[in-house]
Amino acid sequence: MKGILRGVNQDRNYFNSVVLSTVLFLSISVQSFGQLACSNTEPVTLTSPWGDGWEYGYPTNVWNAYVYQLTADYNPNGANAGHNEPSEFKKTYGGVGGQYKGMLLRDGANFLPVSGVNFDTRFSDPNPGNGYLSDSLFFQTGISPTTTGGCDTQFNQFGVHMRGRYVPTENGIFRIQIGSDDGSYFKMFSDYGNENGSIAQDVNGDNLIHKNWVKNDSDTLLYDGVDNFVYENNIRNYYIEMEAAQEWFMQLNYYEKDGANRFAFEIELYFGPGEIKMGADASGSVAFCGINPDPTIISSKGPAVFADGEVTEYFWQYATTNDESTVWTTIPGATDKDYKIPAYNDESWTGARFYRRGATNTIIEDDLTTTDVDVFTNVLEVIMNPIADLDRTEFGINKWIGHTYDAPRNFATSNYSGRVFQDSVFTQNFPAGVGCNSQMSNFTVQYRMRLDVQPGTYDFNVNGDDGYRLSINGTTVINEWAKAGGKKATADTYRLEITEEGVLELILDYYELGGDQSIIFGYDESLLVLPLEWGDFLGQSCADNNCLKWSTLQEKNTSHFVLERSNDGFNWKEFGEEIEAQGNSDYEVQYQYTDDSFENTYTFYRIKQVDLDDTFTYSDVIRVENNSITDKLIPFPNPTMDLLFVDSEDGILGVELTSQDQRVRAQPLVEKVGDKRYQIDMRQFPSNHYLVTIQTTKSKKTYKIMKR
CATH class of the missing domain: 2.60.40.10 (Immunoglobulins)
Known part of the structure; x- marks a missing residue:
């Protein structure tokens, strides 16, 4: 499908092409659009933002927002994506690049306010009913922030690059809140001549850079499909102390792939209880697993701020539930803005506890009496999962026992996280992580096996991503322990001559830093006696x-x-x-x-x-x-990680996809890729078991498949 073409000044003669394109669009529910016919030239306020002073490209307390139509193959996972826009928006894929369309309007009615930098935008056509049957598929842009006439932009596969200058009118701690569906990126800096050297610092002394551009498979609560975010789970807060009349230059980037779209930004002088986090997480649950789990510190993301300024003394509470009937217990001696949860012990607790930080606001009434009001931060759930202190030297008999550790190249008892099991010859991938924490990076596995052998020649083969090493009877025979990166083109091989029946003790160490996770072991044997x-x-x-x-x-x-x-x-x-x-x-x-x-x-x-x-x-x-087999209409490969194929003499009319848990009901993209072969695109759907219903001109059949 080449996309729906819509220009700026097209007349009613466009009606027939829109009807045809709309029919094509509705026939396939999961479909990326192509480029629109209309495109504009980037304005000099974007290409030369400092050409006539900072006000030229970074207007005061308002935004300049530049809109791009992205290609269907736009990759938000690129090394420079997010922070190097709009160059990445225009990047060429397969000979086709993104196109500049125009600017978001600052009219106070649709996208951006007339004045001020705060906004909450759901993109839609600001001029519905203007004669186009495809109004529901586009939003309009302007040739400037205040003048209409820019190119129409489709509601999916688009990006926005924004610039502005914020000047606070009073001193204090400010909260910056950014929400997006899909990805967003934000940074502030004070010196336009030294952008990266003058990044704003938050209240904790960290660079104030918001990065919520892409997800990975461990972010299952934050997205519905790798690039399709859920807005309510993608709101981030940042706290910064600023002075009146201080100049801050801001860059804010956003892109939308498919589905719902929403983009919001707010900066305000903050008064409230503040916010806490554990690691980078300020919401949801954080689990700790091991022989003696030792949680990380709960740290302050933002302080409590009242009329008298920033609070310096707090109190901490915990509970075993988090509902209206919860009874909270104050923790003795915990008065700092951060709190370190004690390490697990047998006389302590297992399961879940909920933590919050409190602060007391003293309010002076009109009659000069005072009232103390306790206010509380967000609540963090902390889960302790102690595991048995198993024998980490145990060998499997003609099969592997893999002892897992939650750190790379580290076999410390405190890092032990459980076991995995494999046959004597195996290829192990870790799509859902490894160990009790289900880690997908920064882990180690030590596989141990006692292998019965007969007289003959044995060739042992190992390959993996990242490092690995193999020892036999205490001697290291393959050593790629310092390797980091993908699998080698050819596996490492070690040949061993066995002269008599016996047992070999094999230890295979493997660690993963990040990216692909796999380890492959095999052996070939040539026995002296061939029965x-x-x-x-x-x-x-x-x-x-x-x-x-x-x-x-x-x-x-x-x-x-x-x-x-x-x-x-x-x-x-x-x-x-x-x-x-x-x-x-x-x-x-x-x-x-x-x-x-x-x-x-x-x-x-x-x-x-x-x-x-x-x-x-x-x-x-x-x-x-x-x-x-071409007449059997059976989808393959099964399981699949990305694409299904079906061979059929008859034309395929449509494909319906339903997940086992009923959360996904969709019509995936179907494309004919050969004389009798059709391709079904499964890449955007999460790992699950599915029912795939294929309807041809002569039949309708349903198959069970698994997406990894």
């Missing part, structure tokens, strides 16, 4: 089935065969029933099996031969092509 000698292994399509045939030239204590198949030649799954082996033979024995449940045109097969003592070997891998 089974393979013959041919052949496969071919036979109508709607794949027919497999294989033979053995020699069998010794052979129990059975297990069939495995793969869609990519790397990830294998067992299928079908076990095939009983001849057992012992010194002549050729023939076997066969028919696979009627494969899912792809190309399917890889291998056979696992299992002996009576449960040792096993694998056959060679073969690939079978069967084009009848």
Whole structure:
């Protein structure tokens, strides 16, 4: 879909194209727009903001707000995104760049106030009913903040870059509140000639820079889809002490991807109880897990401020519930603006506690009597999850026990956070984190396994992101412990000759700093005594089935065969029933099996031969092509991380998607990418189990799939 085209001065002859475009739009609910036909030239107030003094590009106590239509491929996760606008708004993707559209109007009725910097804007068409059938899809801009005539801008895939100069009229502590759906970025500085060297400092001495530009998979409470924020959960407060007549230059950036849009900014002289935080979090719950959990400090985000100025003495309270019936207990001796929760011990508490900070405001009545009123900050929930002090030296028997730690390259008892388990050969990713804190970065896993081996040659292979090392019987044989970054193009390999039956003690250490999280371990063995000698292994399509045939030239204590198949030649799954082996033979024995449940045109097969003592070997891998799968209308791959594909002779009319928990009901983007192949875009949907209903010109079928 190329997008809905709408210029500034188009007449009613535009009616037919709008109707057609609207029909196309409604047929696909999850769709990014293309560029609009109308574009403007960036004004000199933006390109040369200091060209005629600060007032030129940074007007006093009002905003200049510049609007851009973004490309469908705009990436808010770019290294410079957020703080390097509007350059990032105009960045080219696939030969197409963002376009400047105009300025938000300062008319007091739609986007920005006539005077003042505070606003709360939901973008909509400020001139509805003007003859365009697509009014609900666009908002208008101006050629200046006070003059209409700019280009119309679509409600999704747009960005706003704002500049202004704030001059307070009195001394005091001010609160700056920023809310956005979707991302926002803000900074203040005092010297326009040294922008980054004069950043404003908040009341705690930190740089006052608001960064709420992008989310990641750990921010599940803050967004609905990685770039689709929920406004109510994305409001941030900052506290700064300012003096009257002090000059502050401000930059404020915002972008909207899809869905609802709302953008708000407020700066005001603050009077109130202040605000507390734990780490960077000033809302929700913070959990601590370990053998003896030791919470971080609850710190002041903003002080209490009353008529007499900033408060210096506080009191702290805790409770085990947080509702109207809650009874709060005052903590003896806790009178500072920050509070350190004691570390966990067996005689202390587990579960959740709620904390708040209080301050007493003394009010002088008209008759000069005084009244003390206690006021309180936001409430923080702190959860203690102690875990058992397990044996961190325990080995798995022919499988791995992974002991996890919540710090990189650190095996201290205080960092121990639990266990994970894996088969002897494995690829482990951590999409939901690791350990009791479900960490996705800055963790370590020490895998331990005792592996039974037979005489022969063993090749051990390791690869991972970030660092890893492998030791065998106490000797380090693979060492990438200092490595940071992605997986290597070729795995590290160590060859070991085994002369007699025995047990190897393997320790595989792995740590993750950030980004992709994966560790891969495997080994190949060539035994000196081959109890089974393979013959041919052949496969071919036979109508709607794949027919497999294989033979053995020699069998010794052979129990059975297990069939495995793969869609990519790397990830294998067992299928079908076990095939009983001849057992012992010194002549050729023939076997066969028919696979009627494969899912792809190309399917890889291998056979696992299992002996009576449960040792096993694998056959060679073969690939079978069967084009009848194109008529089966089965989405693949399943599970998927981004895209589903469907092969169909018939045209696909539509796709409906429903999550298992009923929170997602949508029509994902469907695109024909081949003669018979269709692509279903799952990238914007969260990890979950889904029902996918596919309707063609001849049928309507529903399948279960999993999005990772």
